[in-house]
Amino acid sequence: MLRFIELIARFKEYVILCVLIIMSITMMSFGAATKLTGFRTIIIGALGIVHSGVDNLPNFLTITSENRALRELAYNLNQEVLASRKAQVENQILHELLHLKDSSSYPLVSTKIVGRTMDKSRHYVVIDAGQQDSVADNMAVVNYQGLVGYIFSASPHYSIVQTILDKNSRIAARVRRTNVNGILSWEGGDILWLKNIPKTDTVVVGDLIVTSPFSTRFPSDIPVGKIAEIRDEPNTLFSKIVVEPVVRFNSLEYVMVRRQQPDVERQMIEDFLEKKLQKK
Amino acid sequence: MYSSIGIFIVDTIMISFFRNEAYISDKPAFMSTPRVRYMVYAATAVLLSAFQVIFVSFIAIEGVTPDLVLIWCIWVALYEGQLVGMVVGFGTGLVFDAIASAVLGSNALAKVIASFIAGYFYKEGMERQRTGSWSFILIVTVCGAIHNLIYYFFYLRPTEVNFYTFFLHYGVFTTLYTSVAAIIPKLIASRKQEW
Numbered sequence: 001m002l003r004f005i006e007l008i009a010r011f012k013e014y015v016i017l018c019v020l021i022i023m024s025i026t027m028m029s030f031g032a033a034t035k036l037t038g039f040r041t042i043i044i045g046a047l048g049i050v051h052s053g054v055d056n057l058p059n060f061l062t063i064t065s066e067n068r069a070l071r072e073l074a075y076n077l078n079q080e081v082l083a084s085r086k087a088q089v090e091n092q093i094l095h096e097l098l099h100l101k102d103s104s105s106y107p108l109v110s111t112k113i114v115g116r117t118m119d120k121s122r123h124y125v126v127i128d129a130g131q132q133d134s135v136a137d138n139m140a141v142v143n144y145q146g147l148v149g150y151i152f153s154a155s156p157h158y159s160i161v162q163t164i165l166d167k168n169s170r171i172a173a174r175v176r177r178t179n180v181n182g183i184l185s186w187e188g189g190d191i192l193w194l195k196n197i198p199k200t201d202t203v204v205v206g207d208l209i210v211t212s213p214f215s216t217r218f219p220s221d222i223p224v225g226k227i228a229e230i231r232d233e234p235n236t237l238f239s240k241i242v243v244e245p246v247v248r249f250n251s252l253e254y255v256m257v258r259r260q261q262p263d264v265e266r267q268m269i270e271d272f273l274e275k276k277l278q279k280k
Numbered sequence: 281m282y283s284s285i286g287i288f289i290v291d292t293i294m295i296s297f298f299r300n301e302a303y304i305s306d307k308p309a310f311m312s313t314p315r316v317r318y319m320v321y322a323a324t325a326v327l328l329s330a331f332q333v334i335f336v337s338f339i340a341i342e343g344v345t346p347d348l349v350l351i352w353c354i355w356v357a358l359y360e361g362q363l364v365g366m367v368v369g370f371g372t373g374l375v376f377d378a379i380a381s382a383v384l385g386s387n388a389l390a391k392v393i394a395s396f397i398a399g400y401f402y403k404e405g406m407e408r409q410r411t412g413s414w415s416f417i418l419i420v421t422v423c424g425a426i427h428n429l430i431y432y433f434f435y436l437r438p439t440e441v442n443f444y445t446f447f448l449h450y451g452v453f454t455t456l457y458t459s460v461a462a463i464i465p466k467l468i469a470s471r472k473q474e475w
Contacts (some may be wrong), residue, residue: 013362013399020392027374027385029432050334115378116337123315123343124381124434154382160381167446188446 007031010059026227041155044126048158051126069251070124106141108256109148114158123163123249125149129257130157138217140258146223146246147171147211148255159257164192164224165249173224175201184209184224184243188279192242201239203227209243216267321356325372327380328352344453347424349376353391354398354423355465358410362399368433369395374431381474386435420462424455 008015111133115126129135131154141148141161149163164171164186171184173194180203182196197203207227215219225243233240328349336345353372357365373388380387401410401419410416426452432443 013366013396014364017392017396020366024373024385024389024392025434026371028383028389044381047330047334047379050330080393115334117333122380122382127411187442188449250337 023144035176041153044153044158044160044195045130045155048126048128048130051158052128055260061126066251073248074154076194084134102266107259109135109259110255110256111135111159112253113252122167123165124152125163125255127159127255128157130159133257134259135159135257136261139260140218141255142222142236142258143144143247143252143255145248146225147218148249148252150217150249151257161255164245164247165190165234171218171224172212174210174212175203175227176210176221178203178207180199181212181214182241190245190249191228192243192245194227194243197230197236197239197240197241198241203230203239203241205230211246216270217262219258317465320452321368322371324352325349325368325375325455326379329353329372329376333380341457342453344450344457346457347351347427347454348461349373349387350391350424351420351428351456351462352396352463353395354420354462357395357398357412358402358416358419361402361404362396365402366392386431388426389434390431393430394423397426398423408469412466414466416466416469417462419458421455421459424458425451428452428455 074244087252092250109129110240111127111129113125114128117124117126125148127141135154137151137154139151141150149166152160152162154160162168162214163190164184166186169184169186169192171192173184174179174181175194175197182194184192184194186192194209205227209224209227211220211222211224220248223246225242225245227240228244231240231242332345332348336348339345349372353369354363360368369391370388373391374384375387376382376387376391377384398419401415403410407472410419429447432447432451
């Protein structure tokens, strides 16, 4: 026993290293970042307050590119305003004719971004709306351009939004023109990848990608991006498609939370099916 | 004047609490006690993690940010040795995971191993020389590369994200940016050495 203790004391650095590694891996295997809900809620609230305080500080490294992007945006918006005035009138007539369900039947909560976290594989933003504004986990977050992300966690006054530019992004999406469905994912940079699109499908550069009705997390038909490049994957039946998000994440300032939570019953039945298939 | 104040503040936090007796002798006695030092390590871990999450994005280049928390862990390992370095690395990693809403344990694991490797460069009585020389930058680069390799390997492997592309883009540039950021504490330490 004494020799064993001596042995441990002699190699204490290695023993402690092993213990700490085992502890870390055990914690990682428990997984999700939302496990410490109460604790994280306090941290989100505290960080939100600090973020609000530093929100007005300019980021000198990105200010030039932001200015350029804003100028382009102002020009494009001007063009779009002209086009949308005409479209608005047409839209109203069509709505009445087709008795379409009003797409804004779900109320939107308008919020301001008060903080950003860019940490290698994750891109979060902190918004100044929380549980007291009826914002809850998993609600979709959009802006006037399209899909921004979803509510990752909410405290009473602030919420963390996980943007679509995140390693955990898996968005069921479809090409609006051809209605073919695929999966959007992020692998770094400012682009998304659309997978599972058959080579036989006639997608072209510039096609708009929207959320699919098959998505359990996001409402359907929210614009996500435009096809920027189509790559031919050798030895597969599918193309790998580069999608440029429609949302300009660098100049994102205001977003809206769509107060509609994913269909819990549908998610449950799909999870049940997935578990059953995994067992087989 | 501002640089003197800056040096004084950083120096008070990062250097004067460590074990170099010759230096500590002109500071209040309570600073040299291990308990106070460890409390300062804990407080610094929390403050630095919050700073990393809130402010470091202001100096992000193409989404790449320096890992100040890692520099801190390596610094402690070079001042206190492998054992304390590992424990501080683990604790700091956990605090950072909690504050940054990361998967609990991912940063702790990478920082424990980085601190363990940094601890090999620890030599009693040579703490200031280590952190004040260019070898500190080299140690940060080596430990940073291993830290990022472990982080991306364990954290991104179960996902569909391409490990090699992601590591080359973010891991390598994060390591380089962290090494550049490590020049600041190195200069402070070397300047103190001259005094």
